[in-house]
Amino acid sequence: MSEIDKLQTEEFVLNMGPHHPSTHGVCRFVLKMEGEVIKDVEPVVGYLHRALEKICENRTYAQIIPVTDRFEYCTSMSCNMAFALAVEKLAAMEIPERAQYLRIIMLELNRIASHLIWFGTTALDLGAITPFLYGFREREFILDLFEMTCGQRLTYNYIRVGGVARDIPTQFVPKCREFLNIFDACVDDYERLLTENVIFVVRNKNVGVLPPEKAIAWGVSGPALRASGVKHDLRRDDPYCIYDRFDFEIPTCQNGDCYDRYIIRIKEMRESAKIVRQALDKLPEGETRAKVKMVFKPPAGEVYSRIENSRGEMGMYVISDGSTKPVRVKMRGGSYNQLQVIPEITRGHKIADLVAIMASMDVIMPEVDR
Amino acid sequence: MGIIKKLPVFLEKVPGGGIVTTSLDYIFSQSQASSLWYLLFGTACCAIELMATGASRYDFDRLGMIFRASPRQSDLIIAAGTITKKMAPRLRLLYDQMAEPRYVIAMGGCTVKGGPFYYDSYAVEKGIDHIVPVDVYIPGCPPRPESLLEGCLTLQKKVKRLKMQDWS
Amino acid sequence: MDREQLIKYIQDKFPGKVTLLDCGRVEPFFKVELGFLKEFCQAIRDDTTLGMDYLCNIAGVDSGEHYEVVYSVASVKNKIRFDFKIFPERENPAIDSVIDVWPGANWYEREVWELYGINITGHPSLKRFLLPDDWNQGHPMRKNWDAPDFVRMPEN
Numbered sequence: 001m002s003e004i005d006k007l008q009t010e011e012f013v014l015n016m017g018p019h020h021p022s023t024h025g026v027c028r029f030v031l032k033m034e035g036e037v038i039k040d041v042e043p044v045v046g047y048l049h050r051a052l053e054k055i056c057e058n059r060t061y062a063q064i065i066p067v068t069d070r071f072e073y074c075t076s077m078s079c080n081m082a083f084a085l086a087v088e089k090l091a092a093m094e095i096p097e098r099a100q101y102l103r104i105i106m107l108e109l110n111r112i113a114s115h116l117i118w119f120g121t122t123a124l125d126l127g128a129i130t131p132f133l134y135g136f137r138e139r140e141f142i143l144d145l146f147e148m149t150c151g152q153r154l155t156y157n158y159i160r161v162g163g164v165a166r167d168i169p170t171q172f173v174p175k176c177r178e179f180l181n182i183f184d185a186c187v188d189d190y191e192r193l194l195t196e197n198v199i200f201v202v203r204n205k206n207v208g209v210l211p212p213e214k215a216i217a218w219g220v221s222g223p224a225l226r227a228s229g230v231k232h233d234l235r236r237d238d239p240y241c242i243y244d245r246f247d248f249e250i251p252t253c254q255n256g257d258c259y260d261r262y263i264i265r266i267k268e269m270r271e272s273a274k275i276v277r278q279a280l281d282k283l284p285e286g287e288t289r290a291k292v293k294m295v296f297k298p299p300a301g302e303v304y305s306r307i308e309n310s311r312g313e314m315g316m317y318v319i320s321d322g323s324t325k326p327v328r329v330k331m332r333g334g335s336y337n338q339l340q341v342i343p344e345i346t347r348g349h350k351i352a353d354l355v356a357i358m359a360s361m362d363v364i365m366p367e368v369d370r
Numbered sequence: 371m372g373i374i375k376k377l378p379v380f381l382e383k384v385p386g387g388g389i390v391t392t393s394l395d396y397i398f399s400q401s402q403a404s405s406l407w408y409l410l411f412g413t414a415c416c417a418i419e420l421m422a423t424g425a426s427r428y429d430f431d432r433l434g435m436i437f438r439a440s441p442r443q444s445d446l447i448i449a450a451g452t453i454t455k456k457m458a459p460r461l462r463l464l465y466d467q468m469a470e471p472r473y474v475i476a477m478g479g480c481t482v483k484g485g486p487f488y489y490d491s492y493a494v495e496k497g498i499d500h501i502v503p504v505d506v507y508i509p510g511c512p513p514r515p516e517s518l519l520e521g522c523l524t525l526q527k528k529v530k531r532l533k534m535q536d537w538s
Numbered sequence: 539m540d541r542e543q544l545i546k547y548i549q550d551k552f553p554g555k556v557t558l559l560d561c562g563r564v565e566p567f568f569k570v571e572l573g574f575l576k577e578f579c580q581a582i583r584d585d586t587t588l589g590m591d592y593l594c595n596i597a598g599v600d601s602g603e604h605y606e607v608v609y610s611v612a613s614v615k616n617k618i619r620f621d622f623k624i625f626p627e628r629e630n631p632a633i634d635s636v637i638d639v640w641p642g643a644n645w646y647e648r649e650v651w652e653l654y655g656i657n658i659t660g661h662p663s664l665k666r667f668l669l670p671d672d673w674n675q676g677h678p679m680r681k682n683w684d685a686p687d688f689v690r691m692p693e694n
Contacts (some may be wrong), residue, residue, distance in 0.1 A: 043669065045667065046669060047671065047672070049668040051678070054678065063568075216591050217641050219593050219640065302608075304610040306594060316656065332594065337642050340644060352686055
C-alpha cells in the first residue's frame with residue numbers, strides 16, 4: 001500500500017445557499033462531503049416562507065385568487081385554476097363552455113411559458129447562456145398574449161371562481177395562431193442546442209436516477225414521475241375541466257435520470273401546443289363567467305382538488321364553514337416532494353451533479369415555502 | 371478607497387487642482403454609472419421579471435449591466451422579491467460583503483413596504499429599508515421590465531451626480 | 539371503483555374504527571380513530587384493491603375548537619382518491635408518524651409540528667423547518683395566535 005492510499009479524507013460540511021444562483025430562489029443545502037463526493041444532503045428551506053396560508057384565512061374567496069398567484073409565479077394561471085376548481089367543487093357550479101376553453105388555452109400556454117423558464121435556467125445552471133436567450137425570446141410572445149388578455153405579465157388573476165375574468169380581445173386568436181405556427185420550429189431550435197450536445201448529455205445521463213417505486217413513495221409527480229416510466233398525468237387519470245375532450249400524448253421515459261426529465265419537458269411543450277391548437281379550433285361563442293353573487297358564500301364543506309401543473313400535482317385543500325372567508329386553505333405544490341427526494345438521489349454524486357439534479361427537478365421555492 | 375477620498379483634500383492646495391478634481395469626478399462617476407454590475411439576487415416573483423429584463427427583449431446589457439453571482443464583484447443589489455424574516459440577515463450579509471461604492475434598488479411592493487404580505491403575514495419583513503439603505507424604490511407587483519429599466523436609469527442619474535467625497 | 543363502492547369497501551374493512559364524515563361532496567372524507575392511524579395507513583397501502591401508494595398532502599387544521607390533521611391519499615395504479623382525518627386532543631396534541639408507510643410524509647409532518655404544535659410521535663428529525671432558526675413566538679397557524687408586529691387586515 002503506497003503512502004497516497006493510506007491518506008484518509010475527512011468528512012466536512014459545506015454550506016450551499018441560500019443565495020446561490022443554481023438553487024432557483026432561496027434554498028440552502030447543507031452538504032456532508034467526503035472529498036468531492038456528496039455523502040449526505042440536507043435541504044434547509046423556509047427562506048421564502050410568506051405565510052400565504054395564514055393570509056388566506058382572513059380574505060374573501062375573491063381576494064384569495066391574487067394571493068394564489070404568488071404561490072407559484074411561473075404558472076400563476078394553474079394556481080388560480082386549482083383554487084377556483086376547489087371552490088367550484090364545493091359550490092357545485094356550472095361553468096360556461098367558452099370559459100372552459102379559455103381556461104384550457106391559458107393553462108397550456110402558461111405551461112409552455114413555465115417550461116421555457118425551466119429550459120433557460122437549466123442551461124444557465126449547466127453553463128450555457130444561449131438557450132436562456134432563446135427560451136425567453138419565445139416566452140415574451142406568450143406574455144404578450146396574456147398581457148392583452150388580463151393586463152399582467154406574471155401574476156394574472158385571470159381565472160376566477162365561476163369562469164374567467166373577461167373575454168379575450170379580438171386580436172388574441174390570430175396572434176396565438178401566429179405564435180403556434182412558429183413554435184414547433186423554435187422547439188427544434190432548442191433541441192438542436194442541447195439534446196445532442198456532448199457536454200449536456202455527459203452531465204445529465206445517469207445522474208440522479210430516480211426509480212419509479214421510490215418516486216411514487218416519495219410523492220414525486222409531474223414530469224419527474226413520468227421520466228421514471230410511470231404514466232401518470234392528472235389531465236388523463238383524474239380529468240378536470242374538459243381535458244378529456246382533447247387528443248394529446250403523455251410522454252414517458254424509462255431511465256428516470258436528469259436527461260430523461262429534460263426530454264419529457266421538451267416533448268410536453270409540443271403536446272401543450274397541440275392542445276392549444278385544438279382548443280382554438282373548437283372555441284365556442286358565449287358567456288365567459290357564470291353568475292356569481294357579489295358576496296360569495298360557498299356551502300360548508302371541505303374539498304381537496306388537484307390539477308397537473310408544469311411541476312406536478314398542485315393541490316388546494318379548502319375548508320369552508322359557509323361564511324365569506326375560508327377556515328383553511330392548504331396549498332400543495334409539486335416542488336415540495338421533488339425537493340424532498342433530492343437527498344435520496346444525490347448521495348454518491350459530485351457537487352456539480354447536485355446542480356444538474358436541482359435544475360432537472362425544476363424546483364421552485366415558493367411552492368415549497370409558500 | 372481611502373486614498374481617493376482624500377485626493378480632493380490634497381488637490382485643493384495645489385493651484386488649478388480644482389479642475390483636476392472635477393475632471394476626475396466626472397470620469398469616475400461616468401464610468402461607474404455606465405457599468406453597474408448587479409448581484410444576481412432574486413427571491414421571488416420579481417426575480418422572474420429581473421431575468422426577463424436581462425434576457426432577449428429588454429436586454430439589460432444596453433445599460434452596461436451584467437449579472438454577477440458573487441457580491442464581491444458587484445456594485446448593485448437589485449432586491450427582487452419578498453424578503454422574509456429568515457432571509458433578512460442574509461441580505462445584510464451580502465450587502466456587507468460588497469465593495470464600496472454600492473447601491474441598492476428595492477424592486478417590487480414587498481421590498482418597498484411589505485406589499486401584498488403586509489397584513490396577516492407573520493414572516494415577511496415590512497420593507498427592506500431598515501435592513502439596508504435603499505437608493506431607488508420601484509413599486510409594482512411585480513414591476514414591468516420597463517419600470518425596472520427606468521429605475522436603473524434613475525440610479526445612473528444619481529451615480530453621475532456623485533462626487534468623490536460622497537462615496538460611502 | 540366509484541364513490542359508493544369505495545365508502546362501503548372501507549367501512550366493511552375497518553368496522554368501528556373508521557367513520558364517514560359528511561363534509562366531502564366529491565371525494566369521501568373518513569374519520570380515523572386516533573390510535574389506529576398507522577395501522578390504517580399500512581392497511582390501505584398494502585391492500586391490493588385499494589393500493590393507496592401515493593400521499594398527496596397532509597394538512598393541519600385548527601378549526602377554533604379542535605385540531606385536525608387531514609391526509610389526502612391517492613392510488614397511482616387504481617386511480618382512487620380519498621381523504622381521511624384524525625382529531626388529536628386539544629391539550630398536548632400528538633399523532634403517530636406515517637413516514638414508514640409513505641416516506642414523503644416527512645416534511646408535511648414537520649410542517650404540522652412546527653406551525654400547529656402537534657407533536658409527531660416517531661418522527662426522526664423534528665426541527666425548525668419554515669420559520670427562522672431563532673423563532674420563539676409559538677405556533678403561528680393556530681387561530682388564537684398573536685404577536686406584537688402581526689397586523690390583521692382591517693375590516694373594510
